[in-house]
Amino acid sequence: MKILLVFPQCPDSFWSFKHALRFISKKAAVPPLGLITVSAMLPAGWQKRLVDMNVATLKTSDIQWADYVFISAMVIQKESVSKVITECKRQNKIIVAGGPLFTTEYSDYPLVDHLILHEAEITLPLFLKDLSAGHPQRIYKTDKFADISETPVPDYHLLERDKYAFMNVQVSRGCPFSCDFCEITSLLGKKVRMKSSHQITEELETLYQLNWRGSVFVVDDNFIGNKNKVKNDLLPDMKTWMQQHKFPFTFNTETSINLADDGELMSLMVETGFNSTFIGIETPDEQSLHECNKTQNKNRDLLESVKKIQKAGLQVSGGFIVGFDSDTPSIFQRQIDFIQKSGIVSAMVGLLNAPKNTALYRQLEAENRLTTDASGNNTDLTMNFIPKMNVDELMEGYKKIIHNIYSTKPYYKRLRQLLLNYNRQDQPRTKIKWSLLKSFFKTTFIIGIANKGRGEYWKLISWTLFNRPRAIVDAITYTVFGYHYRKVYGLTK
Numbered sequence: 001m002k003i004l005l006v007f008p009q010c011p012d013s014f015w016s017f018k019h020a021l022r023f024i025s026k027k028a029a030v031p032p033l034g035l036i037t038v039s040a041m042l043p044a045g046w047q048k049r050l051v052d053m054n055v056a057t058l059k060t061s062d063i064q065w066a067d068y069v070f071i072s073a074m075v076i077q078k079e080s081v082s083k084v085i086t087e088c089k090r091q092n093k094i095i096v097a098g099g100p101l102f103t104t105e106y107s108d109y110p111l112v113d114h115l116i117l118h119e120a121e122i123t124l125p126l127f128l129k130d131l132s133a134g135h136p137q138r139i140y141k142t143d144k145f146a147d148i149s150e151t152p153v154p155d156y157h158l159l160e161r162d163k164y165a166f167m168n169v170q171v172s173r174g175c176p177f178s179c180d181f182c183e184i185t186s187l188l189g190k191k192v193r194m195k196s197s198h199q200i201t202e203e204l205e206t207l208y209q210l211n212w213r214g215s216v217f218v219v220d221d222n223f224i225g226n227k228n229k230v231k232n233d234l235l236p237d238m239k240t241w242m243q244q245h246k247f248p249f250t251f252n253t254e255t256s257i258n259l260a261d262d263g264e265l266m267s268l269m270v271e272t273g274f275n276s277t278f279i280g281i282e283t284p285d286e287q288s289l290h291e292c293n294k295t296q297n298k299n300r301d302l303l304e305s306v307k308k309i310q311k312a313g314l315q316v317s318g319g320f321i322v323g324f325d326s327d328t329p330s331i332f333q334r335q336i337d338f339i340q341k342s343g344i345v346s347a348m349v350g351l352l353n354a355p356k357n358t359a360l361y362r363q364l365e366a367e368n369r370l371t372t373d374a375s376g377n378n379t380d381l382t383m384n385f386i387p388k389m390n391v392d393e394l395m396e397g398y399k400k401i402i403h404n405i406y407s408t409k410p411y412y413k414r415l416r417q418l419l420l421n422y423n424r425q426d427q428p429r430t431k432i433k434w435s436l437l438k439s440f441f442k443t444t445f446i447i448g449i450a451n452k453g454r455g456e457y458w459k460l461i462s463w464t465l466f467n468r469p470r471a472i473v474d475a476i477t478y479t480v481f482g483y484h485y486r487k488v489y490g491l492t493k
Helices: 018-024 033-041 060-065 075-090 100-108 120-133 184-188 197-209 227-244 257-261 263-272 286-291 302-311 331-342 359-366 391-406 408-421 434-446 454-467 469-489
Strands: 002-007 047-052 068-072 094-098 114-116 167-169 214-218 249-254 274-282 315-322 347-351
Touching: 002 033, 002 060, 018 434, 018 469, 033 047, 033 068, 033 120, 047 060, 060 075, 068 075, 075 094, 075 100, 094 100, 094 120, 100 184, 114 120, 167 197, 197 227, 227 263, 257 263, 257 274, 257 302, 263 274, 263 302, 274 302, 302 315, 302 331, 302 408, 315 331, 315 391, 331 347, 331 391, 331 408, 347 391, 391 408, 391 469, 408 454, 408 469, 434 469, 454 469
Parallel strands: 002 047, 002 068, 068 094, 094 114, 167 214, 214 249, 249 274, 274 315, 315 347
Antiparallel strands: none
8 A cells, every 4th residue: 555644734834933943044943743643653554644734735746646545633723724625636545544633523525535534543454454344434433541551663764854843752642621612631541541651762763863953842741640650651761761761852742731740750751852842821701710620720929920930940831711601801911911921932822622522512502602613813802602701801801911021122121020030041062053053043134133033032132141141042942933923913013
């Protein structure tokens, strides 16, 4: 068999980092980990070719070469998915599709020949067995969850690795919490299932042998979902591997806010090479946290928790939401104040949406308030239900938040706050590469000379050199992030 694996294009968004990647001459932030994991589950004798449309063009010759086209996608990739399916059908190719988009909305894709839904460790072998016997079914799904201790090392060798800013690994699936707007538990369950430490170090070793050096994103929705195993098993083994290999990687991940309650765990993460984490803060309003069942964030000083994590040596990026039923017009300024005081530079503020198969979706469906499907894009000013707050007031308040946290002056002020909060832990140094110097010169020209906000840029650089000289790389990196965010949100200053 000749298998073409296609990852459709993602639109420009908060997380695309499209405008930031140009500074380091990369095409995409992360590769399609799910697709290269599926690739590793296919029979060894099959020929495989990967086209990630975020870093390369899908050519007609690629489609014509294949016996089967495998597509994996998220909701945000819908537009590109439709184009890929249309072209594959035009070439009379058999399409096999899976991943979050197809698992939740498979009835919307009648042209797909075979749908491998839920977790591929369970459903893909069933398809392959039927295919070998000559009678493959159209839909394969399950209500069980996979044992990921049997998941193979992803086919990292298929990637054009020099086109990505990060490589990625997955340690666990599932989340112990039940936030009503989140689809993680409906897709992956509440029980946290983990790979073994040996599996993870084997994946790291594979990346190392492929000469990857630099950033690795641990894609877990909550890396500390099984805190005991992470703390007592995984991290010690990862730390030993990193020490033996002279710290070739730095890690970033996603955790819940209760990370702040465990100083020993935070220290171990930093010693292993972690330097940042994304946390769903959502809102400083206690009533809204209760409304969405965000139990892990309730009854705590969220601002102090963020600062504890930063002081431990981990930068914090955060997710924030407006549009809860209990939100009042005061929430907009409260969000601004919290974000500015926290030093959370990468603050992804979104309008509340209800993905399919979530508790929130079911509630709004029962209340007859749903209007359309969620777009999966956090920055496109859309909601898929009728909010309690006046829509115009909500949209204006949302725009107010964005303007007040991403315009140049408040953004650089918040960046200085991060540098004051953040206790940077230096890892063993490697040689400075020419590519890094080239990125620095590009940043200096585009943001420090050609950009309207250049005055604030040089104030920040001067302030950092005098007050936090060890954090100068972080300061420059976040100026690039700010440039991207202002482009995404259409801010000129």
